[in-house]
Amino acid sequence: MFAGGRADGEVVARMAARLAHRGPDEDGTYVSPDGRCAIGFRRLCVIDPPRSHQPMVAADGSRVVAFNGEIYNVRALRGDLAADGARFATDGDTEVLVHLAARAGDDDAAMLEPLRGMFALAVYAPGDGRLVLARDRLGQKPLWYARLPGRVVFASEAKALLAHPQVPRQRDAESLIYYLTMGYIPAPRTAWRGVAKLPPGSRLAIDAHGGGEVARWWSPRRVALPAGRGDRVALVRERVTQAVTARMAADVPLGALLSGGVDSSIVTAVMAQQAGRAGGVRTFTAGFDDGDFDERPAARAVAAHCRTEHTEVTIRPAPAAMLDELVRLYDEPFGDSSALPTWLICREARRHVTVALAGDGGDEVFGGYDRYRAMHLAERLGGAGYLAARMAGAVAGFVAPHDERSGLRRAARFARGLHQVPAQQYFMYRRLFGADDLRRLLTAEFLAGVDADAPADWFAELYADAPGDDEAGRAQWHDVMTYLPDDLLVKTDMASMAASLELRAPLLDHDVVAAGLSLPTSDKLDRRRGKCALRAAFAHLLPAQALTGPKRGFAVPLDAWLRGPLRDVLRETLLDAGLQREGIFRRDALVGLANEHLSGRGDHRHRLWALLVLARWLAGQR
Numbered sequence: 001m002f003a004g005g006r007a008d009g010e011v012v013a014r015m016a017a018r019l020a021h022r023g024p025d026e027d028g029t030y031v032s033p034d035g036r037c038a039i040g041f042r043r044l045c046v047i048d049p050p051r052s053h054q055p056m057v058a059a060d061g062s063r064v065v066a067f068n069g070e071i072y073n074v075r076a077l078r079g080d081l082a083a084d085g086a087r088f089a090t091d092g093d094t095e096v097l098v099h100l101a102a103r104a105g106d107d108d109a110a111m112l113e114p115l116r117g118m119f120a121l122a123v124y125a126p127g128d129g130r131l132v133l134a135r136d137r138l139g140q141k142p143l144w145y146a147r148l149p150g151r152v153v154f155a156s157e158a159k160a161l162l163a164h165p166q167v168p169r170q171r172d173a174e175s176l177i178y179y180l181t182m183g184y185i186p187a188p189r190t191a192w193r194g195v196a197k198l199p200p201g202s203r204l205a206i207d208a209h210g211g212g213e214v215a216r217w218w219s220p221r222r223v224a225l226p227a228g229r230g231d232r233v234a235l236v237r238e239r240v241t242q243a244v245t246a247r248m249a250a251d252v253p254l255g256a257l258l259s260g261g262v263d264s265s266i267v268t269a270v271m272a273q274q275a276g277r278a279g280g281v282r283t284f285t286a287g288f289d290d291g292d293f294d295e296r297p298a299a300r301a302v303a304a305h306c307r308t309e310h311t312e313v314t315i316r317p318a319p320a321a322m323l324d325e326l327v328r329l330y331d332e333p334f335g336d337s338s339a340l341p342t343w344l345i346c347r348e349a350r351r352h353v354t355v356a357l358a359g360d361g362g363d364e365v366f367g368g369y370d371r372y373r374a375m376h377l378a379e380r381l382g383g384a385g386y387l388a389a390r391m392a393g394a395v396a397g398f399v400a401p402h403d404e405r406s407g408l409r410r411a412a413r414f415a416r417g418l419h420q421v422p423a424q425q426y427f428m429y430r431r432l433f434g435a436d437d438l439r440r441l442l443t444a445e446f447l448a449g450v451d452a453d454a455p456a457d458w459f460a461e462l463y464a465d466a467p468g469d470d471e472a473g474r475a476q477w478h479d480v481m482t483y484l485p486d487d488l489l490v491k492t493d494m495a496s497m498a499a500s501l502e503l504r505a506p507l508l509d510h511d512v513v514a515a516g517l518s519l520p521t522s523d524k525l526d527r528r529r530g531k532c533a534l535r536a537a538f539a540h541l542l543p544a545q546a547l548t549g550p551k552r553g554f555a556v557p558l559d560a561w562l563r564g565p566l567r568d569v570l571r572e573t574l575l576d577a578g579l580q581r582e583g584i585f586r587r588d589a590l591v592g593l594a595n596e597h598l599s600g601r602g603d604h605r606h607r608l609w610a611l612l613v614l615a616r617w618l619a620g621q622r
Helices: 010-016 074-083 094-102 106-111 173-182 231-245 262-278 296-306 321-330 340-351 362-366 370-380 383-399 407-417 422-429 434-443 455-466 470-500 508-518 532-537 542-546 558-563 569-572 578-580 588-597 605-621
Strands: 026-031 037-042 062-069 117-125 130-135 143-150 152-157 201-207 215-216 252-258 280-287 309-314 355-357 503-504
Touching: 010 026, 010 037, 010 569, 026 201, 037 062, 062 532, 074 094, 094 106, 094 117, 094 455, 106 130, 106 201, 106 340, 173 434, 173 455, 173 605, 231 262, 231 532, 252 262, 252 340, 262 296, 262 362, 262 532, 262 542, 280 296, 280 340, 296 309, 296 542, 309 340, 321 340, 321 470, 340 470, 362 470, 362 508, 362 532, 370 422, 370 470, 407 422, 422 455, 422 470, 434 588, 455 470, 470 503, 470 508, 558 569, 558 588, 569 588, 569 605, 578 605, 588 605
Parallel strands: 252 280, 252 355, 280 309, 355 503
Antiparallel strands: 026 037, 062 117, 117 130, 130 201, 143 152, 201 215
16 A cells, blocks of 8 residues: 555555465565555465565665565576675565666666566655556566555455455446456456556556556567578477476475366476476366366376376366355456366365466467467458358358357358458457347446447457457457456466465466467468467477367366256346346346257357356345
C-alpha cells in the first residue's frame, strides 16, 4: 500500500495473510520511516531459504523490494553488479533486484530489461517517495491494484486486495460482458469497478504526489532468424534447452507436470537429459476414467522413455464442492474448465516437490492450435477453393453430429467464417458468446447499461495491431497478448499457488518466444499439425508417438459431466431464484440453452460451464 497520508501496516499484514498459500514458509512487513508506504509479503522459499527475506531493504535504505517469482539469469546479473562494486549478503535473486533498482534510479527500463524470468514486483524509494509496480513480459505472475483517494493498494490476488476496507466491491457489468464473450476477463479489466490488473510487460510508476500512468515496457516482437530451415530448427533446440536448464535451478525438490503432449514431453525430456547421472526427474500427470480424455497412457510412455519417477492422479468429480472451491480459488469469474485438473495435479505434485516445470506457451509460441491452420488455409484459398470449401462446409453442417470435437462440425465452422474479414474469423474461433447471442441471453435492462459489441471491437483492434506476414502469425500474436496471459497463465498461476507450488514455463522465456513468433509459417504448420519446428528440434529425445499423437493438455470430459454428475447442479444453479433476481439473464434463454445441450440437439459445453461458474460466483457475492 502506498498512501499520501499514513499507510496502515496492520491492514497490510491482514492483506498478506490472505496470500499464505502463495508463501507458506515466511511472512514479512515493511513500513517506511515516514509511514507513507507499507508492504506485506508471504514467501515460498525456493532459492537461499535461510537469508533472502522480504520485503528486502537496501543496506543504505535507498530501495525496498517485494518480489513474487524467479529471476533465472541471476548469476550473470550478480557478476555484472559485483563488477560495479555491489556487495551481496545473500545468494537470492531479491537482493540482485535491490541493487539493480538502486543503479537504475528512475530509469525503470534499465531495471526491468535485464531480467529473464517471471515476476510481479514493487520497488519503493523512501528518499523521493516513488513507487514502481511492474509485471513480467508474458504475464506469468499477476499484479492487481486499486487507485483510491490519497493511496494506491496492490496485491498478487484479488482476495488480498479486497481485504483492504477502502477497495470497492461493486461489480463491473461491462467486464461481465467480456467474460461471457471470452470465458475470462482481459487485463486491465476486473470483475470490480475501480480495481485493475496490471497488463503483462507493463509498469506503473507513482510519484510522491500520487501521479503516474501505466506504460508498457515490453511487447513481443519478431527477430531475424537464420536463412536455412535446419539452422532455424537448431536455434529453437538451443534456446529451449537453455531455457529449461536455467529453470532447473532450485534449492528445493523439483519436478515436471507431464500431460503426454508435445510441449510438456519436450520439457521433461530436456530435464532428463540435463539431469543425466545427477539424479532422476519426478513427473506428475492427471487422468480421467473416460478414455477419450485420459492422458495417463501417453504420459506414462514418455515417463518410461525418459526414465522419470512418475506419479499419476485419477480425477473423479465431486461436482458441487469441486465447482465452488474453484470459484473461490480464482476470485473473479474464470471459465476455463481445465483449471480443475491443473489444480488437482498441482496439489498432488506439491506433496513431493516445491517447484515444477510445465509446457505452457508451446501452442501459442510455435503454432500448435488447429485454428492457426484454419486461418492459414482460409488465407490461401483462391476463388474456386473458396466456393468448394463453402459448399463442403454447408454439407458438413447438415450431417455433422452436435459435438464440437467432430471433424465435420469444425469443417462447417471453418466454412462459415470464410466470408468474414480475418479479425472476425478469428474472433469466431475464440468467442463463447457473440453479441447477437448475448442479446438473446441477457435481459433488456442489463443490456441497456453495457455495450454488447465492445468485446468484438476490442478483439478486432488488438488483431489490427498484430505484426506478421500472414494471418496465422497474427493470430499467434493475438493469443500471446491476451489468451495466454489472461486465461492460460491465470489458470496455472492460481492453481499452482493454491497448492503452494512454484510452476515454471521454459517455453515462455522471452528469447524462445521471439524465435517462435518469428519462424516462417512453413516451419510451424503443415497439412496435419502445427509446431513442426519444435517437433523436429527434439525428435532425437522422444519416441515418435509422443511427437505425432493428438494435442493434450489436461483436457476435461466436460460434456459427460454436464450430462451426468453436474446435470442437477446445472439446472439448480441456472434456475435459482437468486440468480433471477440479479436481473442479468433471461430465464427462458438459460433453460433453452441447457435443454438443447442435454437433449443432444446442440453442443454448449463450454458456454454452460462458463455460465455455471458465473452463477456460482454471483451467488458468492450476494
